[in-house]
Amino acid sequence: MREDAEQPGDRAASGEGLLDRALRVLGAFTEDDPALTAAELGSRAALSSSTLHRLLARLVDQGLLVRLPDRRYAIGPRLWELGELSPLALRLRETALPHMLRLYEATGENVHLAVLDGPSPQGSAALYVGRVTGRHSIPTLSRMGGRGPLHTTGVGKALLMTRDDAWLARYLTAPLERETVHSITDANALRADLARARARGFATTREEMTLGNVSVAAPLPRIDGLPPAAIGLVVHLERADERRLGPLVIQTARELADDLR
CATH class of the missing domain: 1.10.10.10 (Winged helix-like DNA-binding domain superfamily/Winged helix DNA-binding domain)
Structure with a gap:
């Protein structure tokens, strides 16, 4: 044998x-x-x-x-x-680190970089490929190489902002799990939330993944050779000034995309 x-x-x-x-x-x-x-x-x-x-x-x-x-x-x-030879490490994360550090220095908050990953829309998640944090940043559930739900995380919603109606229709055939009492689990409510996010250019979650935490994130423009990506912040509810943080993550996403091109 x-x-x-x-x-x-x-x-x-x-x-x-x-x-x-x-x-x-x-x-x-x-x-x-x-x-x-x-x-x-x-x-x-x-x-x-x-x-x-x-x-x-x-x-x-x-x-x-x-x-x-x-x-x-x-x-x-x-x-x-071997994993460090992936374009997610060599190209995306290494290029993103200076931008993530500048965003951290401007805010003092957790900075996350994630990409869309999964075998199908129904099985997709936000894969965390970069993270910058400090002593005064609030604890989060994310880790390098970990995955987060698309509908309850800031970077996840930012990734959903980039998907077309057909992709979203397939994604929404799977039940949306409730992480906290504030999680959006209704398909129509999520579509409406994504429409508001597209209009202002950044996505938010308010205690939808972790009680007391708010996320603000923006998608990167499409980059050849890389999966859809998003960058975002996780802050405590008391410090969540979305009008200030939103433009910061949008600017960081644009500058990072320029460097990647």
Whole structure:
């Protein structure tokens, strides 16, 4: 039997290759579970013990996983190294950092950079690719490489501003989850909110993702070779002067787009 042949008990469909199984293992890690035992990986990836252990050995050898002293596994440095070669890192984030720092210096608030990512409109989210924060910035749920809902985050709504009616119609076929009591979960209400955002040039959320937090964000103009992107601020409700912050994020988005071109 081939070393990478499917074993009894594997969930893999007929014809599934080694890469597919490796991606299932790598996809088992989450923000809440960045380190997992072999048993946990086998359960989440639905792989037999023999298949899993051969695969783990290969992934560790290639630096895609590391084995920790407590015998759990975590994402390895080679995977991080490869990720840093993405245009989202090399082109977008590196170009954006000076602009994000200037926006932080002007406001003292959390600055987020996100792109639209997902296999379909219904499965799309805001993928955070850049973040600048400081000691006086309020805590947020976002992290580099994390995802946020489109309808309850500032950068998410800014990304929705760039979508046409057909895309939005498909996106709105999926239920809009309620993150807080202030989240917009009605399709017509969200469309109306996006229309107001387009008219003023920036999107806002008021306690729709986290109570006490307000987001102000603007989309970047379309840039060849990059997914739709947006930049925004997250501030405390008491400091949320949208009339001042809105023009700042619009200007930052425009200047960043000019540099990217």
